[in-house]
Amino acid sequence: MSGVSLRCGDCGTLLKSVEEAQEHAELTSHSNFAESTEPVLNLVCSSCGKPCRSKTESDLHTKRTGHTEFADKTSEVTKPINLESPNTSIPSPMDVDAAATAQSQDMVVPEVDQKVLEELEGMGFSKARATRALHFSGTPGLEGAVNWIVEHENDADIDQMPMVPASSTNEPPKPSLTEEEKKMKFLELRERARKKKEEEERRLEREKEKERIRIGKELLEAKRIEEDNERKRLIAFRKAQKEEERRALERIRQKVEEDKAERRRKLGLPAEVPAAAKPSEPIVEEKKMGLPVKPITKVEQMRECLRSLKKNHKDEEARVKKAFQTLFTYAGNVVKNPDEEKFRKVRLSNQAFQDRVGGLKGGIEFLELCGFEKTEDGEFLFMPREKVDIAVLNSAGKELQSAIENPHFGVL
Structure with a gap:
């Protein structure tokens, strides 16, 4: 049977994909992973719909909320695991065209405006990134190259030197920016990066706040359920104690009646009847006081x-x-x-x-x-x-x- 999960050899955690294994390795520094035929569980709470990946998670959810019914949907999502790490980068159309052309022609570094290239390098960009921006920006000058870098800074091949067929024509020289324009573009680029980082931090903070609120609600609900259960147990205990006291009194009463009947039998007296017992109530009461x-x-x-x-x-x-x-x-x-x-x-x-x-x-x-x-x-x-x-x-x-x-x- 092919593997459907990856097991961490250091802590035993089951992971659904290579991406989860990579994240687990980054968080824990664990590196010993092996393919496993045991699937990652998909237990869905029948009451609130919360998914749980393991029996431990479902037990914790039950303890917090009191929900005990779970639907096992593991078989619906289980599939063989792909051990090849996917390539998340999406090549641009120009890279695809260049790759197709490279099969039949020799590839060389494209010719770009050396002055603009030096200006970009002076702003702190690597030569490969600057060359790639000047070649693929599609607009002349430093501004278009800087905008292209901002838009493609997360590309996997951003720092790889672009290659084009040897027969391709060089682009005409692009006008260079003044020192003041270089400075303004650099500040603009840095400001964009700062805003993007701040937006990402705000998004993460909102998600954390939502998670804190959710966990707080679950804890309050679990506490309320625990208090209700404790109150029910106390009521049941009191009821059982009162019932036990009632049975004890009933046993004492029966014992007293049996002792009375036994004494009457030994004395040769007839069994007491309700009509005859009524006039002698003070005597019976007096005898009760003498009993143990x-x-x-x-x-x-x-x-x-x-x-x-x-x-x-x-x-x-x-x-x-x-x-x-x-x-x-x-x-x-x-x-x-x-x-x-x-x-x-x-x-x-x-x-x-x-x-x-x-x-x-x-x-x-x-x-x-x-x-x-x-x-x-x-x-x-x-x-x-x-x-x-x-x-x-x-x-x-x-x-x-x-x-x-x-x-x-x-x-x-």
Whole structure:
């Protein structure tokens, strides 16, 4: 299969033509190119029509705009690559005629007015360029030659000595310009070149400004899409959290009903019917208060305490996270070593404790919910051995771990 692209051996970039390879070489100084059978992709965005040359470009476009659908039109434009660099110069009719005549006649340098030639050389033009201008300008004198040079200064053969058949007649001498006219023509030529350069710079600047505006719009659109997606994710997260809380309450309610039914069965009482249950509502409520629901209530108090701590210090995220980690350590040490008094006693005046927990509103309250109590002299937080509740401490650890790992904790 013939090659359809050129691959840069230095960076792996695929290029569609020799011209692109030359531009790539000028920009990067890479020179190792090889013919490749892998075509340059032509992925067109179905939403905005933007073409992408590679999967990387299409991924970047998707990230900026959110557009994900692309039409692969690579096969429509793929064709064998021409490794011959095209000749961009267009020969003038006079060059064509001269080339055709040169096949049958000897070619010589045309005769031109030597005085005008010297004047052009004095203005800074090469002899070949000046001779070519005098021969092909078609008008006599220095002015026509200078105008011809301005119009043809981008020709590829501008500095090649023209050749004509030996039998061609020389043009009659052309009048020369005065020194003042030479100076004026030189200034005019320089002014034209300056204006042309300024116009090209303005054109390039306009194109750059359009590109900057386009990129800015794409970035703003990508930012807006990202914010919308983040808002949707947050709403979905809140909805899922509320649904989970609802299911947890429903499980607790079902557990309470099952416990009631089990106790009635053990006591030999008949199953409770709705009509008989209504008069005994105060008793049922009293039994509810005696069921092991208190840990759940304490867990909610712990969660609310941690949320308040984070909201009260929302501008000190690093310090809040450090406080959560310290509280997690305190609870974990008591769970692992319930008989060690040193893990159940915290000095309130300790500077490290004040920096990490005591100085934050809600830190000491959370420890009190875990079972710590202030001593009479107010110097320590102490948890008596008989008041160590492993279940409560484990619940506190779970809440702290959730607060540490959940980036949205305290903002919902």
